Amino acid sequence: MPLAREAVELLVQAARAWYFEGNRHGLRDREWMALRFLGRANRFSRTPSALAGFIGATRATASQIVKTLESKSFLVRKPSQEDKRSVVLHVTAQGEKCLSQHDPINHVVNAVTALGNDECVRLRDSLREVLNHLDAAHQRLDASVCRDCMFLAERGPSTSKARASAEFMCRLYRAPISLEETELLCTSFERTRDRPKIEEHLDRARMASQG
Numbered sequence: 001m002p003l004a005r006e007a008v009e010l011l012v013q014a015a016r017a018w019y020f021e022g023n024r025h026g027l028r029d030r031e032w033m034a035l036r037f038l039g040r041a042n043r044f045s046r047t048p049s050a051l052a053g054f055i056g057a058t059r060a061t062a063s064q065i066v067k068t069l070e071s072k073s074f075l076v077r078k079p080s081q082e083d084k085r086s087v088v089l090h091v092t093a094q095g096e097k098c099l100s101q102h103d104p105i106n107h108v109v110n111a112v113t114a115l116g117n118d119e120c121v122r123l124r125d126s127l128r129e130v131l132n133h134l135d136a137a138h139q140r141l142d143a144s145v146c147r148d149c150m151f152l153a154e155r156g157p158s159t160s161k162a163r164a165s166a167e168f169m170c171r172l173y174r175a176p177i178s179l180e181e182t183e184l185l186c187t188s189f190e191r192t193r194d195r196p197k198i199e200e201h202l203d204r205a206r207m208a209s210q211g
């Protein structure tokens with residue numbers, strides 16, 4: 001059997017951990033997917049429309065999922081600080097606890113962690129490469145982190161008190177981004193071809209934050 005096919009078939013088997021019939025710990029697979037995404041998304045992507053795009057559902061389906069998660073106290077809506085007419089979805093402490101204790105992908109995360117750091121990096125980079133090919137073929141973009149995004153720039157001197165400690169700037173949203181936020185998922189992400197330059201800035205900021 002060609003190696004590529006064997007690898008993809010193993011991936012399909014691994015996917016049984018997160019695609020399943022019925023529910024686990026009270027949530028269906030798409031509800032888990034939504035809660036997981038909202039637990040990792042940045043403030044621009046925790047909206048009902050970004051959620052619908054990420055889980056590949058209609059706005060009506062995403063709204064139903066949000067209602068289910070709210071009814072279980074895993075999620076609350078708050079007005080957006082950037083635009084008071086919009087809402088931002090926040091995962092509650094109870095939602096975070098549920099994710100850390102019962103998320104069906106936790107077993108897969110543990111198995112991948114057991115591979116060791118170098119193997120994890122290789123696996124992550126290979127899967128990212130595969131997703132890039134799929135995104136190009138389907139003219140679709142998945143969410144990814146600011147760290148790899150073309151809109152991330154180093155920030156100039158701050159004039160605003162809010163987020164005065166933010167080290168970076170999003171040129172798309174024209175908003176400050178803190179070092180921690182560069183690791184969160186964003187559905188407006190566009191892959192950069194200029195990684196080494198911003199990597200340098202990130203490394204400097206990371207070292208400074210560690211004292």
Ligand code: SF4
Nearest residue numbers: 146149151152170186
């Ligand atoms: S820099 Fe890119 S990934 Fe980060 S918030 Fe802006 S658009 Fe999203």
